[in-house]
Amino acid sequence: MRHATLMIVIAALAAACGGSGMGKTVRADVTARMESARDPIAECYKAALEKNRKLKGSLLLRFKAAPSTGAFENVEVVKDGVGDPAVTECVVAEVKKLKLAEPQKTALAIEYPIDFAPVK
16 A cells, blocks of 8 residues: 655745734744644545546645634635546645634635645
């Protein structure tokens, strides 16, 4: 059996970061929350690899961190380079479970890419 590898890479977070609450601490919080979902997201991909061992690609997620609670809401895939609906649905469901450790007073718009590639 092949093992799945999952690379989660931080990208541009919100247009106009200046003054929007997207300082270094908030970006680190978003990254930490996404890293906490690494294993469940890897399981989404691993299940899909069982059906298609060459499956790879990237998802670009867009979501908001709600004011006061920090809950990740309105999670959507704006670019699907994986092309597997089961992976997409599973990843979106896992990200919807997350929330910032330190919620902000205003909603934050976030874009986050996730790259998937099998281990050779």
